[in-house]
Amino acid sequence: MTASELAPAWLSYPEDANSLSGDIWARDVTRGGNGELEISGIPVSALAKEYGTPLFVVSEADFRARARDFKDSFDAAFESLCGGVDVYYAGKSFLCTEIARWVADEGLRLDTCSGGELAVAKRAGIPGAHLGLHGNNKSDAELNRALDMELGRIVVDSLPELDRLGAIAAGRGLRANVMLRLTPGVHAHTHEFIATAHEDQKFGLSMAPDPETGSSPAADAVAAALANPGIRLLGLHSHIGSQIFDPAGFELAARRLLAFMAEIKQVHGVELPELDLGGGYGIAYTEADTPRPAAEIAKAMAAVVGATCTELDLAVPRISIEPGRAIVGPTTFTLYRAGTIKTVRVDTPEGGSAPRRYVSVDGGMSDNARPVLYDADYTAVLASRTSVHDAVMSRVVGKHCESGDIVVRDVYLPSDVDHGDLLAVPGTGAYCWALSSNYNYIARPPVVAVRNGAARLIIRGETEDDLLARDVSEPA
Numbered sequence: 446m447t448a449s450e451l452a453p454a455w456l457s458y459p460e461d462a463n464s465l466s467g468d469i470w471a472r473d474v475t476r477g478g479n480g481e482l483e484i485s486g487i488p489v490s491a492l493a494k495e496y497g498t499p500l501f502v503v504s505e506a507d508f509r510a511r512a513r514d515f516k517d518s519f520d521a522a523f524e525s526l527c528g529g530v531d532v533y534y535a536g537k538s539f540l541c542t543e544i545a546r547w548v549a550d551e552g553l554r555l556d557t558c559s560g561g562e563l564a565v566a567k568r569a570g571i572p573g574a575h576l577g578l579h580g581n582n583k584s585d586a587e588l589n590r591a592l593d594m595e596l597g598r599i600v601v602d603s604l605p606e607l608d609r610l611g612a613i614a615a616g617r618g619l620r621a622n623v624m625l626r627l628t629p630g631v632h633a634h635t636h637e638f639i640a641t642a643h644e645d646q647k648f649g650l651s652m653a654p655d656p657e658t659g660s661s662p663a664a665d666a667v668a669a670a671l672a673n674p675g676i677r678l679l680g681l682h683s684h685i686g687s688q689i690f691d692p693a694g695f696e697l698a699a700r701r702l703l704a705f706m707a708e709i710k711q712v713h714g715v716e717l718p719e720l721d722l723g724g725g726y727g728i729a730y731t732e733a734d735t736p737r738p739a740a741e742i743a744k745a746m747a748a749v750v751g752a753t754c755t756e757l758d759l760a761v762p763r764i765s766i767e768p769g770r771a772i773v774g775p776t777t778f779t780l781y782r783a784g785t786i787k788t789v790r791v792d793t794p795e796g797g798s799a800p801r802r803y804v805s806v807d808g809g810m811s812d813n814a815r816p817v818l819y820d821a822d823y824t825a826v827l828a829s830r831t832s833v834h835d836a837v838m839s840r841v842v843g844k845h846c847e848s849g850d851i852v853v854r855d856v857y858l859p860s861d862v863d864h865g866d867l868l869a870v871p872g873t874g875a876y877c878w879a880l881s882s883n884y885n886y887i888a889r890p891p892v893v894a895v896r897n898g899a900a901r902l903i904i905r906g907e908t909e910d911d912l913l914a915r916d917v918s919e920p921a
């Protein structure tokens with residue numbers, strides 16, 4: 446067998462379709478003696494039997510190791526500059542009480558972006574001082590809740606919000622801890638970044654001067670924050686994108702923000718104590734992705750921050766970062782059961798046709814919306830066994846009434862994959878459960894955490910009763 450004409454350029458024909466390539470899987474996922482996929486020694490068939498499919502399986506050891514790796518690497522790199530780094534795990538990537546506890550255990554803080562996420566943080570017992578709250582449209586109730594919980598930082602996104610928060614806090618005799626989210630004109634995605642002055646997006650305060658007033662929304666917000674008795678201005682924040690491999694975008698954003706801090710020092714005589722450089726570190730979803738180790742990113746960023754501060758004669762602010770995907774993404778795989786399998790002939794660019802195998806699984810866009818939302822690529826393996834059959838060009842699709850309901854667009858799977866086999870899709874820790882839905886009245890899957898050879902439920906799956914629970918009409 447050879448490569449399919451339908452394969453995208455990045456996808457190579459596998460030497461062994463049963464192999465688990467390095468960066469993509471949690472560290473304790475292996476093939477057992479009988480060829481079955483195992484996590485921390487537990488065969489996936491045992492997990493499927495106990496918890497059903499689809500099932501999110503998260504490696505607790507891998508999560509903790511990745512969280513600690515970010516914290517330790519950035520602390521080490523920034524130690525001599527600003528005494529260390531505060532790492533805020535971006536809760537929006539995947540959050541539940543158990544995850545919040547792991548985050549806190551490993552010495553990280555937690556970044557939230559809604560009242561609901563704050564409720565989880567509270568339930569997990571995270572102290573307010575270790576919480577941040579983001580969002581471009583926080584409600585008064587959310588701002589009040591943040592003040593109730595004495596949040597370490599509220600990341601203010603606009604001038605109207607700054608005024609609103611200042612008034613709420615002052616009215617309660619409080620001062621809100623505030624970071625200002627700026628748009629530094631750097632947009633990064635994977636291997637490129639775009640540097641602009643103006644940004645056409647809903648988040649943040651622009652650093653580019655307004656042609657009519659001559660001053661930037663960012664500069665106006667700093668002046669307003671410093672003058673507001675309800676606001677304690679801690680520093681600046683930026684988040685330039687997601688799934689980024691190229692460090693140049695982070696470095697340029699850091700330089701622009703530090704230059705702005707130097708300007709604030711000059712104009713207001715204030716050296717803001719904190720700078721948050723956001724999240725967005727890329728992970729490997731397929732063989733095409735080449736993420737960099739946290740230590741390498743940390744060193745590169747520390748070098749830029751250190752040199753820029755020296756150049757600008759600025760005290761190095763306390764640095765914080767907000768990784769989400771890079772911590773939780775690789776820790777998790779989704780276990781599905783294969784159902785209907787069919788092969789279709791597809792026209793090739795050369796004018797011929799080639800077969801594509803459609804492998805339907807018992808979940809889909811309701812548990813992983815990223816392929817539909819972002820054209821995201823994933824990979825998959827046959828998990829319940831190995832196969833010596835040739836690999837064929839396959840597409841793993843869900844069971845939803847939607848032709849775009851694709852889980853893995855392009856993958857070589859053994860030609861004997863059949864109804865009843867288990868398939869595993871790695872890299873589903875971030876933005877999968879978090880974005881899950883009940884489309885087609887399909888119940889959201891449970892999440893199971895595995896550690897030291899034992900599995901336990903951390904989020905139970907929905908039942909049919911759950912699906913009907915909020916339908917208020919009396920049954921017939």
Ligand SMILES: *Cc1c(COP(=O)(O)O)cnc(C)c1O
Binds near residue numbers: 579684723725770
């Ligand atoms: C989404 C987001 C993050 C986390 O992004 P990842 O790509 O998951 O690292 C961090 N900060 C802010 C403000 C975000 O919106």
